[in-house]
Amino acid sequence: MLQNDLASFDAILQQVLQQGIDFLKTIDQRPTSAPHTVSLVAELEKEGQGTLAVLAEFNQRFDPLIVASSGPRSWGFVTGGATPASIAGDWLAGVYDQNPQSIQGQGDLSALIEVETIQLLLSLFDLPDTLTGGFVTGATMSNFTTLAVARQWAGQQQGRDIAKEGVGSGVKVLSATPHSSAVKSLSMLGLGSQNFIKVNALSGNREAINVTDLEEKIQSLNSEPFILISSGGTVNTVDFDDLEAISHLKKRYNFWWHIDAAFGGFAACSPHYKHLLKGWEGADSITIDCHKWLNVPYESAFFLVKKEHSILQVETFQNSNAPYLGNPLENFSYLNFLPENSRRLRALPAWFSLKAYGKKGYREIVENSIRMAQLLDAFIKESDDFELLAPTRLNNVCFTLKGEENQDKVHSFLIQLNQRGKVFMTPTVYNGKKGIRAAFVNWRTGEKDVEVAIAEMKSVLAPSA
Numbered sequence: 001m002l003q004n005d006l007a008s009f010d011a012i013l014q015q016v017l018q019q020g021i022d023f024l025k026t027i028d029q030r031p032t033s034a035p036h037t038v039s040l041v042a043e044l045e046k047e048g049q050g051t052l053a054v055l056a057e058f059n060q061r062f063d064p065l066i067v068a069s070s071g072p073r074s075w076g077f078v079t080g081g082a083t084p085a086s087i088a089g090d091w092l093a094g095v096y097d098q099n100p101q102s103i104q105g106q107g108d109l110s111a112l113i114e115v116e117t118i119q120l121l122l123s124l125f126d127l128p129d130t131l132t133g134g135f136v137t138g139a140t141m142s143n144f145t146t147l148a149v150a151r152q153w154a155g156q157q158q159g160r161d162i163a164k165e166g167v168g169s170g171v172k173v174l175s176a177t178p179h180s181s182a183v184k185s186l187s188m189l190g191l192g193s194q195n196f197i198k199v200n201a202l203s204g205n206r207e208a209i210n211v212t213d214l215e216e217k218i219q220s221l222n223s224e225p226f227i228l229i230s231s232g233g234t235v236n237t238v239d240f241d242d243l244e245a246i247s248h249l250k251k252r253y254n255f256w257w258h259i260d261a262a263f264g265g266f267a268a269c270s271p272h273y274k275h276l277l278k279g280w281e282g283a284d285s286i287t288i289d290c291h292k293w294l295n296v297p298y299e300s301a302f303f304l305v306k307k308e309h310s311i312l313q314v315e316t317f318q319n320s321n322a323p324y325l326g327n328p329l330e331n332f333s334y335l336n337f338l339p340e341n342s343r344r345l346r347a348l349p350a351w352f353s354l355k356a357y358g359k360k361g362y363r364e365i366v367e368n369s370i371r372m373a374q375l376l377d378a379f380i381k382e383s384d385d386f387e388l389l390a391p392t393r394l395n396n397v398c399f400t401l402k403g404e405e406n407q408d409k410v411h412s413f414l415i416q417l418n419q420r421g422k423v424f425m426t427p428t429v430y431n432g433k434k435g436i437r438a439a440f441v442n443w444r445t446g447e448k449d450v451e452v453a454i455a456e457m458k459s460v461l462a463p464s465a
């Protein structure tokens with residue numbers, strides 16, 4: 001079968017190409033929720049069927065599970081789409097099947113593409129080259145990677161090498177509204193998901209850190225080094241910690257400053273919203289997702305860590321028992337710089353998309369998403385049936401059914417809305433109230449899509465109309 005497939009490689013790729021074109025051309029009409037489930041097979045046949053036969057089986061059995069998650073009305077979870085250039089890069093990454101690690105010597109040097117892509121991203125976000133980074137599968141892994149280096153730093157401050165000796169206890173972590181994935185990272189890192197010290201958020205419907213409370217909590221640590229996880233865009237209400245104020249604290253206190261800017265970092269692409277990130281260049285590490293607002297296919301995110309911490313980073317991720325470290329930046333390999341050893345050429349979709357659309361293209365994507373959020377926001381503000389749970393600060397609209405008496409209907413409203421398959425949103429709880437979140441990050445979303453969504457919302461409430 002393999003030899004048959006090799007002989008019909010052209011036909012296979014042509015058919016897959018056509019299927020891809022058909023899918024992308026009709027993505028607007030594809031449902032955003034799978035209409036039904038399928039039964040799964042446990043036994044692998046002895047004889048293979050060859051790719052084209054398998055493609056037919058796939059289309060028959062699994063095609064109904066494939067939803068328009070990269071279409072214009074998939075607004076749950078901050079779900080990004082995929083630009084044409086990013087799909088080109090993604091396909092080629094599979095075709096080329098490189099394993100980017102080293103940037104010098106012999107063999108595969110595709111890691112140079114990753115290094116260049118990180119430089120282009122620094123340029124897109126107007127961040128200094130005192131930072132360097134690499135690609136991982138998502139913001140969760142980016143938080144994990146950077147917090148692992150932060151943990152190594154905290155150990156170093158106490159005269160310990162945690163990578164070698166194990167975690168022990170006594171690494172202090174502070175945060176106000178950490179993303180669930182940062183908390184998950186604390187658990188994966190052995191720091192303990194319950195062990196972070198909760199700093200108050202600002203009062204008045206805010207998720208951003210209360211800097212006065214932060215400073216009091218810092219002082220009560222009596223100069224003990226700690227890790228601060230700050231938010232560059234929370235998922236519910238896209239609130240930003242006052243990064244400028246934190247950058248001033250950094251001059252007076254000894255801490256590792258991490259910013260989770262998974263999607264909020266893209267505010268830097270627009271002169272209208274860039275101020276939200278003022279001061280972020282002073283962070284020790286930053287997390288940014290590419291499969292959200294950069295609109296490249298899953299799995300794509302990157303981390304940034306200050307170059308001055310590269311020794312700590314290599315101590316954390318070195319893939320050798322008795323390494324000669326040398327200068328980790330001169331003798332650079334991603335193998336010693338991040339969790340995975342073998343990886344796909346994950347930077348390529350981002351590289352294609354960055355080059356294809358440039359700073360202007362990304363500014364337009366970001367500003368368009370925010371405009372679409374504002375359209376939904378305006379509808380909700382005027383509606384008798386819905387109300388905002390928080391002001392729409394950027395690209396997420398966090399709302400609920402109006403009236404305390406309708407709180408127990410929020411769940412079934414959302415189930416019905418999603419089931420109709422025209423638009424997809426996700427549930428949330430905010431300030432103790434059940435709510436719904438619509439996140440706008442997809443480059444395809446236009447005014448018509450917001451109109452469709454509003455019509456759907458109204459229909460669910462008035463099924464007979």
Ligand SMILES: *Cc1c(COP(=O)(O)O)cnc(C)c1O
Pocket residue numbers: 078137138139140141179181182233234235260261262263289301
């Ligand atoms: C989405 C998100 C994450 C997790 O990202 P994944 O790519 O799903 O791993 C982390 N932090 C923030 C703020 C996010 O929005």
